[in-house]
Amino acid sequence: MQDVPTFRQVRFLEKRQQILDSAARLFSQKGYEKASLEEIAARLKLTKASLYHYVRSKKEILFHIQVQAIEEAVRALHEVIASDRDPVEKLREAVRSHVRIVTKRPVTNLLKDQELILPRKLRTRLISERDHFEKIFQELILEGVEKGVFERGNWKMGAKAALGALNRIPMWYNPKGALSAEEIGDAMAEFILRGFGVTIKTGGDRQGEEKP
Amino acid sequence: MQDVPTFRQVRFLEKRQQILDSAARLFSQKGYEKASLEEIAARLKLTKASLYHYVRSKKEILFHIQVQAIEEAVRALHEVIASDRDPVEKLREAVRSHVRIVTKRPVTNLLKDQELILPRKLRTRLISERDHFEKIFQELILEGVEKGVFERGNWKMGAKAALGALNRIPMWYNPKGALSAEEIGDAMAEFILRGFGVTIKTGGDRQGEEKP
Missing domain, CATH: 1.10.357.10 (Tetracycline Repressor, domain 2)
Structure with a gap:
């Protein structure tokens, strides 16, 4: 059985999911190649640096x-x-x-x-x-x-x-x-x-x- | 009715077709993104400069x-x-x-x-x-x-x-x-x-x- 996640962990996963969902929409609109991490971050009012806290790369997304x-x-x-x-x-x-x-x-x-x-x-x-x-x-x-x-x-x-x-x-x-x-x-x-x-x-x- | 193509034109189109066919194989093996014009040219023993004589860009290919x-x-x-x-x-x-x-x-x-x-x-x-x-x-x-x-x-x-x-x-x-x-x-x-x-x-x- 897995441990119950802490509040911080839940928040982390929620934010990460928001990033994935937003990126998916962007990929589908512009295509994967043209979509940039900057734009994914900007759409969620994040800096690119804080985006890296949740995902390592566009490929990983x-x-x-x-x-x-x-x-x-x-x-x-x-x-x-x-x-x-x-x-x-x-x-x-x-x-x-x-x-x-x-x-x-x-x-x-x-x-x-x-x-x-x-x-x-x-x-x-x-x-x-x-x-x-x-x-x-x-x-x-x-x-x-x-x-x-x-x-x-x-x-x-x-x-x-x-x-x-x-x-x-x-x-x-x-x-x-x-x-x-x-x-x-x-x-x-x-x-x-x-x-x-x-x-x-x-x-x-x-x-x-x-x-x- | 179209004019009959000259020998030079036929040669040009044949070469161009070779480039397209070879590029198609490369795209399918490595994916479009990873395939470079250099590699497409090299496979046909062409320089990149002479490749540009036949096609303008990878996108055009x-x-x-x-x-x-x-x-x-x-x-x-x-x-x-x-x-x-x-x-x-x-x-x-x-x-x-x-x-x-x-x-x-x-x-x-x-x-x-x-x-x-x-x-x-x-x-x-x-x-x-x-x-x-x-x-x-x-x-x-x-x-x-x-x-x-x-x-x-x-x-x-x-x-x-x-x-x-x-x-x-x-x-x-x-x-x-x-x-x-x-x-x-x-x-x-x-x-x-x-x-x-x-x-x-x-x-x-x-x-x-x-x-x-």
Whole structure:
């Protein structure tokens, strides 16, 4: 069991989290390269020197942002798996909750190029966190396959396709767009479930369908 | 009609293409940030000064690599659409050919962060090229929807899911991996076709399926 953190420690972690959240927004607006530590500090009315009290470098900030996003996704997935729904409802809920995470967190999109920026140690940890997430997602699919609810086919490639579709959302998601994150989650869940061979009756124009 | 290029012009374009191809490989290995113009030049036994004869900057190289990849994808898609196959076979072939392109070209994965690096003018052109590609892909899907072969549901979101799955492939594709690009293309095509409601009988273990 971990020791209860002191008030000072809690304050430290809260401040650090503020820095990470603010940096994530800035990265997503300007891109990682153009965002400077000075600007991250200025946005929080900190000096650059006091920023260094909480984080060592821009790379470390990037690393923590990415890892936190994956950890949140892993927690959400564990929760879904632990529930006593059937595989179809589990996958639907897993997709919906993942869409919520990738649309809420501005920098969840793991960019290969950004990973290459990281020092080897951090990069290795990041990749292993992501692999861990993918493994849990695969378990969820495999459960459905073994129960005969999902098509076996090449189910691992199906899992890759599903995660690719979801993790690509931050590339085009627009909070002011025609569809809300919830609607995107529903539509993605239907597409992915069908991809695994589940028959789904769609409601036609129900989901914000528009004529081109 | 364009004038026939002179021998000198052809040589110039060939050399320029060599530079772009070599740079693409380097970007994909080290990441865009860490790759230097010096190294790109050195790999082709050019001086940096003579490299500047062909390209103005690293950003311009990145831009051309991305645009060429999209242009190739657009050409492939046009070819598929012009053929007299039914919508199912068109979509299957479109997916297969897109997988061929994204696995062959090391930097096809349009990274939002990389786009933000580009000067506004180049970025705008890149985004419009990508939108153009997506529009053609949507037309292909819509044809199937209107013929009643694909589920209408939220077909635009389905198109986004499909392209997301495909454009994310460079993040995990390993040329030495268990599945060839062709096998990945086949599996992706099946998953995506099912996503649009097409019933597909899968061959079970046929496609490199392995026990976990």
